[in-house]
Amino acid sequence: MKTNPGRFFEDYQLGEVLAHAVPRTVSGGERALYQALYPARHALYSSDEFARSCGLSQAPLEDWAAFHMVFGKTVPDVSLNAVANLGYAEGRWLKPVWAGDTLRATSEVIGLKQNSNGRTGVVWVRTTGRNQHGEAVLSYVRWVMLRKRDPDAPAPQAVVPDLAPALGADDLVLPPGIDFTGYDFTLSGEAHRWKDYEIGEQIDHVDGVTVEEAEHMLATRLWQNTAKVHFDATLREDGRRLIYGGHVISMARALSFNGLANAQMVVGLNAGAHANPCFAGTTIRAWSEVLDKAEVDAPGVGAIRLRLVAISRGEAFALKGENGKYLPDVLLDLDYWALMPL
The missing domain is CATH 3.10.129.10 (Hotdog Thioesterase)
Known part of the structure; x- marks a missing residue:
């Protein structure tokens, strides 16, 4: 069988690291498509000149667009057979994503718990997106409810990760050079x-x-x-x-x-x-x-x-x-x- 039916709950092991296909090179087209799909108009992502006035070399890709690209890579390995995507935690944007960057992703299984119905279970993964230099640009935890392929398969030992309820300000990573002292409120719109x-x-x-x-x-x-x-x-x-x-x-x-x-x-x-x-x-x-x-x-x-x-x-x-x-x-x-x- 050469096709991939996707993973089920019993296919995951605690500590397992999943390397996701397929690398994706970002271009200015993604920015244009993002702004076509959503009424997105924050100035720092719309204008290279505005971004330069804020200490950046150019306008980066929207942060949520970078998130979606990394997230999308995880779907075939994490949530193809998901009943529901249940939540997120400990997400940090670590570096801006620029046009020309190539993104890839890996996920580590950090928690498993079978549900009481015996037909589904919850899997926690910590996903990291990296650029072509191997630098982490994004990291987050998410947990999904997955079907079991075989309801009679034995339940794994339940491990629920201890996740921070919220990041503190000290946990945030600021883009190098960010500077709002010359910020133009007229051009920003408010x-x-x-x-x-x-x-x-x-x-x-x-x-x-x-x-x-x-x-x-x-x-x-x-x-x-x-x-x-x-x-x-x-x-x-x-x-x-x-x-x-x-x-x-x-x-x-x-x-x-x-x-x-x-x-x-x-x-x-x-x-x-x-x-x-x-x-x-x-x-x-x-x-x-x-x-x-x-x-x-x-x-x-x-x-x-x-x-x-x-x-x-x-x-x-x-x-x-x-x-x-x-x-x-x-x-x-x-x-x-x-x-x-x-």
């Missing part, structure tokens, strides 16, 4: 800076975008994500293709420009949950909450910790019901750090 935001403040990003069937499949192919549920309508009883969760992340991040235009570089991923499935025809809206702020060791730069919530309808700032579960209109709950001019 006057609001780090000092203007208060912990606990909530921001309704106002705008919405309706997801179309073709665009989400185009985006998922762009990231070389081969998960069958995003393409094959016969895999679900309702005949619908599931929207890749990263598509929702990028859409919500792009919508957050209205109110957070100066939250430029994403440098940390503390946690994330795809709370409810998203399908074509859904209109995505977003709101944010300021969770923390910190000074960092770079001229004119501050770090801001944000909760980004994507909703399909309903009211902004509503997240969970009295039972502690996400409301049915909540699509995404993401906790991340970004860099902002002081």
